[in-house]
Amino acid sequence: MIGGGYVGLVSGACFAEFGTDVAIVETDPGRLAALREGRIPIYEPGLDKLVADNVAAGRLTFGDDIEKAVQGAEAIFIAVGTPTRRGDGHADLRYVYAAAEQIAKCMNDYAVVVTKSTVPVGTGRQVSDLIRRVRPDLDFDVASNPEFLREGNAIGDFMRPDRVIIGTDTTRPGGGERAREILRRLYRPLYLIEAPILFTGLETAELAKYAANSFLAMKVTFINEIADLCEKVGAEVHDIARGIGLDNRIGRKFLHPGPGFGGSCFPKDTLALVHIAQDAGSPMRLIETTVDINDTRKTRMADRVIAACGGSVSGLTIGILGLTFKPETDDMREASSIPILHRLAAAGASLRAFDPVGMVPARPLLPEATQYCTDPLDAAAGADALVVLTEWNEFRALSPSRLRDVMKGDVIVDLRNIWDPQAMRAHGLRYSSVGRP
Numbered sequence: 449m450i451g452g453g454y455v456g457l458v459s460g461a462c463f464a465e466f467g468t469d470v471a472i473v474e475t476d477p478g479r480l481a482a483l484r485e486g487r488i489p490i491y492e493p494g495l496d497k498l499v500a501d502n503v504a505a506g507r508l509t510f511g512d513d514i515e516k517a518v519q520g521a522e523a524i525f526i527a528v529g530t531p532t533r534r535g536d537g538h539a540d541l542r543y544v545y546a547a548a549e550q551i552a553k554c555m556n557d558y559a560v561v562v563t564k565s566t567v568p569v570g571t572g573r574q575v576s577d578l579i580r581r582v583r584p585d586l587d588f589d590v591a592s593n594p595e596f597l598r599e600g601n602a603i604g605d606f607m608r609p610d611r612v613i614i615g616t617d618t619t620r621p622g623g624g625e626r627a628r629e630i631l632r633r634l635y636r637p638l639y640l641i642e643a644p645i646l647f648t649g650l651e652t653a654e655l656a657k658y659a660a661n662s663f664l665a666m667k668v669t670f671i672n673e674i675a676d677l678c679e680k681v682g683a684e685v686h687d688i689a690r691g692i693g694l695d696n697r698i699g700r701k702f703l704h705p706g707p708g709f710g711g712s713c714f715p716k717d718t719l720a721l722v723h724i725a726q727d728a729g730s731p732m733r734l735i736e737t738t739v740d741i742n743d744t745r746k747t748r749m750a751d752r753v754i755a756a757c758g759g760s761v762s763g764l765t766i767g768i769l770g771l772t773f774k775p776e777t778d779d780m781r782e783a784s785s786i787p788i789l790h791r792l793a794a795a796g797a798s799l800r801a802f803d804p805v806g807m808v809p810a811r812p813l814l815p816e817a818t819q820y821c822t823d824p825l826d827a828a829a830g831a832d833a834l835v836v837l838t839e840w841n842e843f844r845a846l847s848p849s850r851l852r853d854v855m856k857g858d859v860i861v862d863l864r865n866i867w868d869p870q871a872m873r874a875h876g877l878r879y880s881s882v883g884r885p
């Protein structure tokens with residue numbers, strides 16, 4: 449497994465749990481040292497135990513020697529980062545190609561080289577060409593096996609997936625059957641729970657990942673716009689979500705309105721799909737619009753807070769509950785909190801923020817003057833207004849009367865709809881949420 453980041457670590461630990469011997473190659477010395485000492489550099493429920501168990505069982509090892517890991521391996525996964533390239537918004541494939549080249553130099557026998565990182569359509573074939581150029585003597589296959597892990601639920605998603613997609617080069621003699629056989633063996637425990645495993649061509653698997661994430665991002669954006677409309681016409685967005693979601697063709701999930709989607713996948717993958725489609729001469733206007741709506745939404749959410757405070761937040765203290773892009777993660781990438789807090793600070797507000805695990809990674813990304821609090825009530829203490837940005841469970845149980853007592857003002861803007869409007873209003877709070885009259 450080349451790369452001990454989020455995807456490499458979760459996939460590596462889970463494959464080891466399936467009974468496979470896994471060597472994770474991590475070249476960042478700090479990260480490697482942490483992993484070797486059993487410290488998991490990311491927050492993912494259950495991962496530390498899974499790693500520890502499999503290290504103890506001798507199935508999972510960490511190192512920086514790619515040659516040692518590659519030699520004798522039947523499957524070699526590339527799970528390195530593919531950040532968005534500055535300037536043109538394309539995925540930066542530098543690390544993928546560097547990994548492929550190193551793998552090629554070290555391989556000593558047949559293996560299937562699998563891209564697990566989310567890569568643009570055509571990358572698998574490029575990886576294949578690159579390896580062939582470096583090692584014309586070698587027999588190998590390439591495959592694409594995109595991950596569909598949700599942060600905070602990654603182990604469950606890996607162990608009990610809705611589906612696994614494996615793309616191989618069907619244009620090669622043998623159609624990549626040898627590669628399929630190895631990957632089928634690797635995923636054997638999933639056959640027992642009857643998880644669908646789809647075998648496709650390389651490009652199909654690569655595009656499927658973008659299609660899945662973009663569809664979900666579009667679904668979230670759709671319900672966000674319905675929520676806005678609900679507010680104008682006096683309708684209730686959760687009843688609509690339930691009303692439409694019970695139709696199996698639509699489905700109930702990903703219809704929760706909020707301050708716009710964030711995270712390491714949706715923003716990056718929607719943008720990448722826009723570029724892939726434009727480059728292929730088949731633009732996807734639905735996704736272009738989704739990206740655009742979501743970007744403006746984040747700014748508009750700050751304006752909503754300003755409006756709730758009577759048109760100005762200058763000189764006001766605003767408490768912020770939740771900073772991460774969603775609960776159960778410390779990930780701040782593309783979190784709505786970033787543009788929202790910057791806009792509120794620029795409008796003259798003092799900010800008091802609390803997040804159960806995200807405050808350390810948040811610090812460099814948020815306005816410098818932000819004060820970090822010890823708990824939710826501390827963030828609310830003395831605040832003129834309180835804003836909910838992430839739906840951490842521990843916020844749900846906060847008592848409205850306690851909030852009322854500790855706050856100076858009475859404005860609550862709940863952008864995740866975690867509280868009951870009637871209960872809040874009954875305690876004299878001026879409560880507004882998303883898509884609820």
Ligand code: UDX
Nearest residue numbers: 595596597598599702703704706709710711713773774
């Ligand atoms: C996502 C995909 O779900 C996963 O399959 C993929 O492999 C990686 O990207 P993740 O980024 O961890 O996972 O988060 P997810 O739970 O999908 O949420 C993404 C964003 O959408 C979050 O900001 C979340 O708050 C938002 N969201 C999600 C909503 O606003 N409403 C919803 O109903 C669902």
